[in-house]
Amino acid sequence: MTRALRAVPAGLDRVDELTAALRAALDGSGPAVLPVAGATAPAPFAAPAPSIAPAPSTAAASTVPDDVAVVVATSGSTGTPRGVMLSAGALRASAQATDARLGGPAQWLLTLPPEHVAGLQVVVRSLLAGTRPVVPAPGNFRPDAFAAATARLTGDRRFVSLVPTQLHRLLDDAAGRAALLTYDAVLLGGAATPPALLSRARDAGAAVVTTYGMSETCGGCVYDGVPLDGVRVRLSADDAVELAGPVLATGYLGRPDLDADAFTFDHDGVRWLRTSDLGRSDGGRLTVLGRADDVLVTGGVKVAPAAVERALAELPGVGEACVVGVPDAEWGQAVVAVVVPRAGRRAPDPAEVRAHVARTLGSPAAPRHVVVVEGLPLRGPGKVDRRAVTDLATARLGRPGRSAGT
Known part of the structure; x- marks a missing residue:
């Protein structure tokens, strides 16, 4: 019926x-x-x-x-x-x-x-x-x-x-x-x-x-x-x-x-x-690691964006962060951290970001670029729009294929 x-x-x-x-x-x-x-x-x-x-x-x-x-x-x-x-x-x-x-x-x-x-x-x-x-x-x-x-x-x-x-x-x-x-x-x-x-x-x-x-x-x-x-x-x-x-x-x-x-x-x-x-x-408590289709592959190594985002959140200058991959001629995908500075704090230094993530998760996970924005693009009920963040990061970094810079 x-x-x-x-x-x-x-x-x-x-x-x-x-x-x-x-x-x-x-x-x-x-x-x-x-x-x-x-x-x-x-x-x-x-x-x-x-x-x-x-x-x-x-x-x-x-x-x-x-x-x-x-x-x-x-x-x-x-x-x-x-x-x-x-x-x-x-x-x-x-x-x-x-x-x-x-x-x-x-x-x-x-x-x-x-x-x-x-x-x-x-x-x-x-x-x-x-x-x-x-x-x-x-x-x-x-x-x-x-x-x-x-x-x-x-x-x-x-x-x-x-x-x-x-x-x-x-x-x-x-x-x-x-x-x-x-x-x-x-x-x-x-x-x-x-x-x-x-x-x-x-x-x-x-x-x-x-x-x-x-x-x-x-x-x-x-x-x-x-x-x-x-x-x-x-x-x-x-x-x-x-x-x-x-x-x-x-x-x-x-x-x-x-x-x-x-x-x-x-x-x-x-x-x-x-x-x-x-x-x-x-011990019966679920920890969600992120979406399977969000996993990035950089230099042949898999990187989970959620893990990098958790590491970035430990830095005092980071209010919000979204990690995405952009096309890169050398690495296939370059890991990019798009961050919103915490109110009243200076934007995080790219070298500090890389060093902290490398210590926490290993060097392949360390973002090759850091893009600072005032707010992350959102969709629906307030979820971060990863597709829009990727487009934003690609536009900010200019022509795809670069493997250095911030």
Whole structure:
């Protein structure tokens, strides 16, 4: 059986409308919801190759399986639109597991766009808890707006979900930092968190909880390296992270080919999602090492950008960092560090950067170039746009093929 699918505007100024649509979708009295940033559905969820029949557009795909309550449009890291179908049961399981891990429900501040899963889940958790999320003033994320919105919270307990860039800005602002410290839990996800940023936040007194997950798991499903109740984690033979549990998506809208690649059943009949992330397990605690397709090859040696970024974050002058590869005639790919200086600190010296990374990870991982910027390009709910960073680094460095310079 199927049910109707309806696009619903999901701007931060239309949370009440989205909440009403989600309430009906979750209890079965209304159609499934496709949250969209504007008033119309996004581009078609097209198949990537001519050999696969094109999937219907979101406008044409007017029905979904009857257990699906929400379709989240996501481009992932490939830029190819796809629709992730989430059931009412999966969304409820995720919200309940979050409340259980954080000690019960609370009122939320909504700082992330609700058309993406992290922001959507703030609305879903609030709906199921019988609370109303507070939304900051319209516009780009600003610490003063965050502080003002925080002052409007009325619940006895308060939660917020942030991405690392937002946390970085709050810690650099006195009013933002003071507001941050009033939260009972600060969920931090959407991108890898530099250890130095995490330490800085916790040293300041912020109740930060790192999260790992994706649209296909209703958002974060591993908190501080430990799976939520009902969630299972394992590593494949090639160290890819695989996830199972009641939070898994039903599948991809109109893309059975993607379903077959992403979801498998083991010999016990357990359904698993194979992610594109590499990880390791330390005493049952998951550490995500980065995406397999982000790995750089320079001079025949593999370099994990996430590891270099963690090393860079240890330098006092680095506020944020993204490591990418640019074409290089000698090395194949040259490792480039694109960094945002920490407020009030001088930009890091390229020689210092190279020496620190070489000591920490070995000389092949040491960036051959350092590009200093005021801010990193972002996409979606605040994730660093690696493709845009690569383009920026290539443009700053000029003609590809150079193997020296900063």
